[in-house]
Amino acid sequence: xxxxxxxxxxxxxxxxxxxxxxxxxxxxxxxxYWYRQDPGQGLRLxxxxxxxxxxxxxxxAEGYSVSREKKESFPLTVxxxxxxxxxxxxxxxxxxxxxxxxxxxxxxxxxxLTVL
Amino acid sequence: QQPVQSPQAVILREGxxxxxxCSSSKALYSVHWYRxxxxxAPVFLMILLKGGEQKGHEKISASFNEKKQQSSLYLTAxxxxxxxxxxxxxxxxxxxxxxxxxxxxxxxxx
Numbered sequence: 001x002x003x004x005x006x007x008x009x010x011x012x013x014x015x016x017x018x019x020x021x022x023x024x025x026x027x028x029x030x031x032x033y034w035y036r037q038d039p040g041q042g043l044r045l046x047x048x049x050x051x052x053x054x055x056x057x058x059x060x061a062e063g064y065s066v067s068r069e070k071k072e073s074f075p076l077t078v079x080x081x082x083x084x085x086x087x088x089x090x091x092x093x094x095x096x097x098x099x100x101x102x103x104x105x106x107x108x109x110x111x112x113l114t115v116l
Numbered sequence: 117q118q119p120v121q122s123p124q125a126v127i128l129r130e131g132x133x134x135x136x137x138c139s140s141s142k143a144l145y146s147v148h149w150y151r152x153x154x155x156x157a158p159v160f161l162m163i164l165l166k167g168g169e170q171k172g173h174e175k176i177s178a179s180f181n182e183k184k185q186q187s188s189l190y191l192t193a194x195x196x197x198x199x200x201x202x203x204x205x206x207x208x209x210x211x212x213x214x215x216x217x218x219x220x221x222x223x224x225x226x
Contacts, residue, residue, distance in 0.1 A: 035216075042118070042203055042216040043158070058213070090157060104148065104171070105205075105214065107157035 003027065004108035006091050011113045013085075021076045021111045023091035030096045032074035033105065036060060037088040046089075049074055050096070078113065085115045117142065119206045121217035128224045133192045136220045138204030140185040147180055147187040148205040148214060151198075158203060162189070194224045 004025045013019045025032065031050050035043040045058030049068040063082025068074055074093075078085045089112075092105040119140040126134050138147060146165045149172070150158035162172025164180035164187055172178070177190045191198055201221045205214035 040219075042218045043205075045213060045215070048213060056213075059215075104160040104163055106160070107150075109157050110155075 004091060004093055004106055006089075006108035006111050008111060009109065011111055013113070013115050015115055016080045018080060019078050019085075019113065021078065021089055021091075021113070023074045023076065023108060025072055025074075025091075025093045025106075025108075027093060027095075027106065028071070029093035029106075030071070031094045031103075032068070033092040033094075034058075034064075034066065034074070034076045035090045035092065037090060037110075043090060046076065085113060088112050118215055119204055119217040121202075121204055121220045123220060124218075125221045126223070128194050128222065130196060130224055130226055131193055132224075133190070134194060134222060136189045136191070136202050136204075136222070138187045138189075138206070138217055140206050140208075142185065142206075142208045144180075144182065144185050145207045145209060147178075148207070149176070149178060149187075149189050150203045150205065151200045152203065152219075153200045161202075191222070194222075196224050196226065198222060199224045 007022045033048040034046040037043050044060050046064050047066040049055035065077045090110045091108040094103040094105045119138050122137045148163050149161040152158040161176050162178050164170050180187045201219045203216050203219050205216045
């Protein structure tokens with residue numbers, strides 16, 4: 001079955017540690033996105049990538065880093081510089097990043113990160 | 117920049133109708149609607165494009181007023197399964213970047 005997988009579902013880390021969240025898709029989508037969701041709030045864009053080896057900062061990129069070495073993978077690293085990392089992180093993908101297409105975003109199941 | 121959704125919360129009985137609104141201060145290229153159940157991923161409902169094109173589920177209807185930069189999602193004859201938080205996402209340019217509203221929580225009771 002095609003889809004987006006995120007692992008792990010729950011993640012606990014000590015303050016000051018970097019942590020990498022996995023996102024893999026087998027939909028052959030060009031574009032991938034990372035969002036952060038806090039309780040009672042909408043989704044805020046952290047980073048997005050329209051093509052392999054290229055990515056752009058979203059609205060809240062500080063304290064995060066990404067890579068896009070393969071089309072199907074877009075891992076997110078939450079660094080120790082991120083002041084409030086505890087949140088629900090969602091990865092998404094779409095066929096492409098715009099160019100006039102009617103391209104919905106497909107979301108993974110999310111990773112709930114708790115920093116102790 | 118973030119679109120504003122209204123109302124923030126709605127409680128309905130099964131079979132009743134609801135309208136959820138999304139307003140932006142910027143000229144929009146398209147509006148996306150998603151529904152999220154608690155603890156789950158958002159699920160795509162509908163896209164409305166500038167110029168009138170739409171794509172979405174047959175049982176969901178929505179409108180997009182380009183001049184007012186507003187969109188409305190119409191939920192008719194609501195079912196228990198409609199419960200969740202509804203988000204609109206807006207695109208102001210020709211990229212895939214979406215800006216999401218704060219969400220509208222819908223609860224449908226028997």
